[in-house]
Amino acid sequence: MLQIKNLTKIYDGGVQALDNVSFEVPDGEFLAVIGLSGSGKSTLLRCINRLIEPTSGQILWDGVDITAASQEEMRLVRRKIGMVFQHFNLVHRSKVITNVLSGRLGYVNPAWSLVNRFPKEDIEKAMRQLTRVGIVDKANQRADELSGGQQQRVGIARALMQDPRMILADEPVASLDPVLAHSIMSHLEDINKNDGVMVLCSLHFLDLVHRYAGRVVALNAGKLVFEGLPKDIDDKKFKEIYGRDAERVG
Amino acid sequence: MAATPNGWGSAMQTKPKTSLWKSARVGLVTLLGLVIFAYGFQITRVDLEELRSEKRQESLVRVTRALAQPDLLAYDQTEEVVNIPLYVPCRADGLLSAAPAHTGADPYLTLTPACAAPGETVRVEGFNFAPSTTGPVRFVPGGDINNNVTLGRDNADTDENGHFALDLTLPKRPSEEVQYIRATLRRNIGTPHLTQTARDTWEKIIETVFLALLATVFGTLLAIPISFIAARNLMKPVKSPLASISLSVLGWPVGIALGFLAFGWVEAFSARLGAALWVNLLVTILAPLAAVWGLRWAIPEEESNAPAPSLPSLRLARLGVIFLSALGVFLGLFQLASLLMSIGEAAQPALASFGFLGYFLFQIGDILALTATALGALAVGAALSSFLGRIGLRATEKMTPVGLKPLNLALAALAGATIFGLIGYLVERLYQPGNPFYTFWLPVALGAALGAALALFIKPKTALPIGMVIYTITRTILNALRSVEALVMAIVFVIAVGIGPFAGVMALGLHTIVSLAKLYSExxxxxxxxxxxxxxATGANRLQTIIYAVIPQIVPPYISYTMYRWDINVRMSTIIGFVGGGGIGFLLQQNINLLNYRGASAQMLAIAIVVASMDYISSVLREKTL
Known part of the structure; x- marks a missing residue:
């Protein structure tokens, strides 16, 4: 159970990205986060693993206050939270297998990382994850030789290496075409359904929300404006979320 | 959020105003630029009059011609030298100098007239010289037929009969004595061969290339770690509470002292083992093996759930094993050094012309023995500092603010006193004021007061931006050192290690460190x-983030900057010789000072070839690695 309580983030420049946001996510849920660009979706997801420090408010995960964790404790929390990014954020010049193995960095001893050494079990595990996302034949290629869809699958394999209990996906399909988008989303769905991993996924397209999400929260200018089931987003709600001038497409 | 409805309109209205102000500003800036340039002309004494003067042009042509003919290849030459005496001016008694007698086949000269006043022209003709030879025809002043000083610039070429004729203007050197005109006619024989200049240039350019290579390699190795602590984006998030910072500061000197003690003891023990080859060999192999085995046990590959094993006795045992392993590694290093030195010494005469390999081994062993203790002590300092820092962090998290305050106070005062005390020690060493009140007690008291004040005024749990402090200090030192030219550094190093290429390596190496560290960090x-x-986001710590996310990204620019730096170092090493730093600069300067422009030209040509091929090699390497 993830509980967000009165979460507020004001950036150094005075921009209020999150304004008193509160909601709860039960274990094993696929939650979609929607809203316009700049509405605070990315900030919200990054506050949960504290890549961005919230200004005030609490984030409780199974009763543990993430916002109060020390650096070392946060490291241990982070390795249970996988993250998937819009621009994949792979290390381009490294091999695919190295990118996947880096998901294991929170577990291995830092002293051995100095000499770029991973335990044998981890390497086998990485190959299994690559098999699962269907690109095991690319393991020894450089990450930037892969197409966008393949790179995102590497990103998912990297997140899976963490044995995550939660995955934060920040617009994972916004840089991909519709066919690839469905393939990536179905991987996330598979992880959610079969591994019981909680998924928080920000999305742009409502048809993807309807197809994959169990529940939706919507942000507008940092405020929570909707929380409920995807089918409950009617035209009135839609205009509340996306503004008066918005038109539904797709 | 939304744009104001009249936003566009108001922009239109204010447009003419800004444009007037703008053009006035442009005019002013242009005027200012003109004034600056006018002043610059006066300061740098731009004067094309000089360039137009005939004398300048003549010398320029002469030097340019010499530069266009680098002194690389030469023929062996045969030479025929013939002198003819004459009086300048003609004697009042009408006596003429007797032309030396010549037999039919010998070369000889004739003069018409046989004597003349200074400034007048005489016709010099040569007969019976070897055909197709060339050479100077000069006036020999002073009445000594063997005088090497000659005057004039005339040259003669013989025809196929070995005859030449030319008009020679006599210099203004009147004398009672008989003076001479000398024709030296030369002919190339055989095939061209390399001149001595070419050989010297070759030797020195090789020295230059290796000087630059060593400086670049050492500089790069040290610049890489420095560049990380001089990078703003890596250092800005580094924040730490006061207790942790203070303990880290204290950890450095204590750790270094302990390290010196421990490794000094290891060195002494290694020396006691003696220099017997088989003992060296055995220990060199066994000690590190044992150490690695110990380390593999003490540092498990994977942390299960907790960051560290919970049993305190196990943790202590592991720490102990790490310590013993470190001692083992250093014992191995010292033995390796001893081994290298004895092998090198034995191999140097045995390898004959490959003796430099033995020399290399010996020097590497020496460097190893010299630096191992210092590096080891630094490593212990770093380890202890990071360990104590972590304890400080833990204490800050666990303790209440009320209990933390006095602890912070004590630690910060101690740390401040340590820093200022060390600065005082440095001042004592550099300026020798010889007064412990000013160089010890006062700084220590001041540092303690500053540390205590810091602890008093901040909240005990605040994370201080220590990363930015380190960043700023590093940047300042880098900028200060970078502003000192390598040439000036070379002067210092020439005093420290003596004239020669080694001083050049040190100077260029230091300059490489500071300038590359800046480029790298950017x-x-x-x-x-x-x-x-x-x-x-995967839970990696700072070090792992650097290794897995930063380093792969910076490899290509680091390679190209390193290649560029090697290129710079080759060019710099050409002038480092001007102050005794070795390399081709020594020859170049010598030849320029002796007005031997053909020699200088050969050296410049060598530099140009090396720089051009460097550029080619680096572009190929870049292509391969990117």
């Missing part, structure tokens, strides 16, 4: 932040 600052974020 590359680190401009890397894509996405991968950094992704690696951090």
């Amino acid at each position: 590359q680190v600052e401009s890397i894509a932040s996405g991968p950094l974020e992704a690696i951090e």
Whole structure:
């Protein structure tokens, strides 16, 4: 159970990205986060693993206050939270297998990382994850030789290496075409359904929300404006979320 | 959020105003630029009159011609030298100098007239010289037929009969004595061969290339770690509470002292083992093996759930094993050094012309023995500092603010006193004021007071931006050192290690460190932040983030900057010889001072070839690695 309580983030420049946001996510849920660009979706997801420090408010995960964790404790929390990014954020010049193995960095001893050494079990595990996302034949290629869809699958394999209990996906399909988008989303769905991993996924397209999400929260200018089931987003709600001038497409 | 309805209109209205102000500003800036340039002309004494003067042009042509003919190849030459005496001016008694007698086949000269006043022209003709030869025809002043000083610039070429004729203007050197005109006619024989200049140039350019190579390699190795602590994006998030910072500061000197003690003891023990080859060999192999075995046990590959094993006795045992392993590694290093030195010494005469390999081994062993203790002590300092820092962090998290305050106070005062005390020690060493009140007690008291004040005024749990402090200090030192030219550094190193290429290596190496560290750090600052974020999100610590997200991204720019730096170092090493730093600069300067422009030209040509091929090699390497 993830509980967000009165979460507020004001950036150094005075921009209020999150304004008193509160909601709860039960274990094993696929939650979609929607809203316009700049509405605070990315900030919200990054506050949960504290890549961005919230200004005030609490984030409780199974009763543990993430916002109060020390650096070392946060490291241990982070390795249970996988993250998937819009621009994949792979290390381009490294091999695919190295990118996947880096998901294991929170577990291995830092002293051995100095000499770029991973335990044998981890390497086998990485190959299994690559098999699962269907690109095991690319393991020894450089990450930037892969197409966008393949790179995102590497990103998912990297997140899976963490044995995550939660995955934060920040617009994972916004840089991909519709066919690839469905393939990536179905991987996330598979992880959610079969591994019981909680998924928080920000999305742009409502048809993807309807197809994959169990529940939706919507942000507008940092405020929570909707929380409920995807089918409950009617035209009135839609205009509340996306503004008066918005038109539904797709 | 939304634009104001009249936003566009108001922009239109204010437009003419800004444009007037703008053009006035442009005019002013242009005027200012003109004035600056006018002043610059006066300061730098731009004067084309000089360039037009005939004398300048003549010398310029002469030097340019010499530069266009680098002194690389030469023929062996045969030479025929013939002198003819004459009086300048003609004697009042009408006596003429007797032309030397010549037999039919010998070369000889004739003069018409046989004597003349200074400034007048005489016709010099030569007969019976070897055909197709060339050479100077000069006036020999002073009445000594063997005088090497000659005057004039005339040259003669013989025809196929070995005859030449030319008009020679006599210099203004009147004398009672008989003077001479000398024709020296030369002919190339055989095939061209390399001149001595070419050989010297070859030897020195090789020295230059290796000087630059060593300086670049050492400089690069040290610049890489420095560039990380001089990178803003890596250092800015580094924040730490006061207790942790203070303990880290204290950890450095204590750790270094302990390290010197421990490794000094290891060195002494290694010396006691003696220099017997088989003992060296055995220990060199066994000690590190044992150490690695110990380390593999003490540092498990994977942390299960807790960051560290919970049993205190196990943790202590592991720490102990790490310590023993470190001692083992250093014992191995010292033995290796001893081994290298004895092998090198034995191999140097045995290898004959490959003796430099033995020399290399010996020097490497020496460097190893010299630096191992210092590096080891630094490593212990770093380890202890980071260990104590972590304890400080833990204490800050666990303790209440009320209990933490006095602890902070004590630690910060101690740390401040340590820092200022060390600065005082440095001042004592540099300026020798010889007064312990000013160089010890006062700084220590001041440091303690500053530390205590810091602890008093901040909240005990605040994380201080220590990363930015380190960043700023590093940057300041780098900038200060970078502003000192390598040439000036070379002067210092020539005094420290003596004239020769080694001083050049040290000077260029130091300059390479500071300038590359700056360039590198700017590359680190401009890397894509996405991968950094992704690696951090996996729960990696700072060191792992650097290794897995930063280093792969900076490899290509680091390689190209390193190649560029090698190129710079080759060019710099050409002038480092001007102050005794070795390399081709020594020859170049010598030849320029002796007005031997053909020699200088050969050296410049060598530099140009090396720089051009460097550029080619580096572009090929870049292509391969990117």
